[in-house]
Amino acid sequence: MNRTAMRASQKDFENAMNQVKLLKKDPGNEVKLKLYSLYKQATEGPCNMPKPGVFDLINKAKWDAWNALGSLPKETARQNYVDLVSSLSSSLESSSQVEPGTDRKSTGYETLMVTSEDGITKIMLNRPTKKNALNVEMYHEIMHALKAASKDDSAITVLTGNGDYYSSGNDLTNFTDIPPGGVEEKAKNGAILLREFVGCFIDFPKPLIAVVNGPAVGISVTLLGLFDAVYASDRATFHTPFSHLGQSPEGCSSYTFPKIMSPAKATEMLVFGKKLTAGEACAQGLVTEVFPDSTFQKEVWTRLKAFAKLPPNAMRISKEIIRNREKEKLHAVNAEECSVLQGRWLSDECMNAVVNFLSRKSKL
Numbered sequence: 001m002n003r004t005a006m007r008a009s010q011k012d013f014e015n016a017m018n019q020v021k022l023l024k025k026d027p028g029n030e031v032k033l034k035l036y037s038l039y040k041q042a043t044e045g046p047c048n049m050p051k052p053g054v055f056d057l058i059n060k061a062k063w064d065a066w067n068a069l070g071s072l073p074k075e076t077a078r079q080n081y082v083d084l085v086s087s088l089s090s091s092l093e094s095s096s097q098v099e100p101g102t103d104r105k106s107t108g109y110e111t112l113m114v115t116s117e118d119g120i121t122k123i124m125l126n127r128p129t130k131k132n133a134l135n136v137e138m139y140h141e142i143m144h145a146l147k148a149a150s151k152d153d154s155a156i157t158v159l160t161g162n163g164d165y166y167s168s169g170n171d172l173t174n175f176t177d178i179p180p181g182g183v184e185e186k187a188k189n190g191a192i193l194l195r196e197f198v199g200c201f202i203d204f205p206k207p208l209i210a211v212v213n214g215p216a217v218g219i220s221v222t223l224l225g226l227f228d229a230v231y232a233s234d235r236a237t238f239h240t241p242f243s244h245l246g247q248s249p250e251g252c253s254s255y256t257f258p259k260i261m262s263p264a265k266a267t268e269m270l271v272f273g274k275k276l277t278a279g280e281a282c283a284q285g286l287v288t289e290v291f292p293d294s295t296f297q298k299e300v301w302t303r304l305k306a307f308a309k310l311p312p313n314a315m316r317i318s319k320e321i322i323r324n325r326e327k328e329k330l331h332a333v334n335a336e337e338c339s340v341l342q343g344r345w346l347s348d349e350c351m352n353a354v355v356n357f358l359s360r361k362s363k364l
């Protein structure tokens, strides 16, 4: 259908806005700026904001994009927005048709390396230059990889990191690109994403093992409470600087950590941000076993290959009986943590901490 000859109605416009939220793949900053500027032009007309300062990079880019639309009529902007979303949806749909459903191969991922051999599906976080920080795309890809692994013919699934870090946790630049609906909408969408993401770990049906190759921060630590075994290099450290970031615990850690390590030890980690060595984390029960870094990969993979030869159905059923009676509780905890965190993301404490990190004033 040639849409340029048509006029997009308010309903078309609202549908397009909803479609944008459902896009599975990040369309990239350039497209997002275009969407932002067309949205603003369609709803408010020509740019009416004072020009931001040169150091306010994100708002300056947004202002430039909106201002560049000059006196484009609101109706035309609305139509262009609808057309852009429609082209975006179909191009992203057709790319997912190339590698449909759960058959996605390792090469189909931008942020992961996924391989399956010797009865083991290995999901490797693959943003080593960013210390394997989890950006929005990586959250989606991990969910996709877990869903595929739950149905493939491997016996066990392993999560590990590429490079010197296991993961530095949530990518703090996730906070920077604000949608047309503002920070409230961003926080709401973040909470929906987080809930779905953690839910995939709660529901994962096969033995799930973490191979912690180096330091782990934030959500990459809290999730460990949902794994069936955690093997760590003696180079690894475990750190959840939530209070430093004005945030609160996630990954069901407000429930699993006090059970695993006692309420007081959980408080030291989750409230005071105490960093544990691998040995300490093992003594607290968060880590199953620690290996010298020099022999870590060899020893762990030898052990995992032996585990993967065990009868898969027996392992699945045994996991079920160990974990299932907690599942409902874990989903309720997850929902509550996400809702609390949604509020925290809007707090000055959180915003200031993120700005400090991004402007290179602090590391955690």
Ligand SMILES: CCCCCCCCCC/C=C/CC(=O)SCCNC(=O)CCNC(=O)[C@H](O)C(C)(C)COP(=O)(O)OP(=O)(O)OC[C@H]1O[C@@H](n2cnc3c(N)ncnc32)[C@H](O)[C@@H]1OP(=O)(O)O
Pocket: 129, 130, 131, 133, 134, 136, 168, 169, 170, 171, 172, 173, 174, 175, 186, 187, 189, 190, 191, 193, 194, 217, 218, 219, 220, 241, 242, 245, 247, 250, 345, 357, 362, 363, 364
């Ligand atoms: C409302 C929005 C919601 C969005 C959706 C989110 C949904 C889920 C949220 C779940 C919440 C989880 C909470 C957490 O995970 S809290 C933990 C967050 N992580 C951190 O605070 C760590 C920050 N990073 C650091 O402190 C340091 O980088 C480091 C890990 C100690 C490593 O220091 P080092 O000196 O060795 O290395 P660099 O700092 O030079 O790092 C190399 C480059 O990598 C970038 N980097 C590293 N970690 C992150 C990160 N977490 N976020 C963004 N970027 C990161 C770093 O900036 C360097 O980049 P550069 O080379 O471009 O400068």
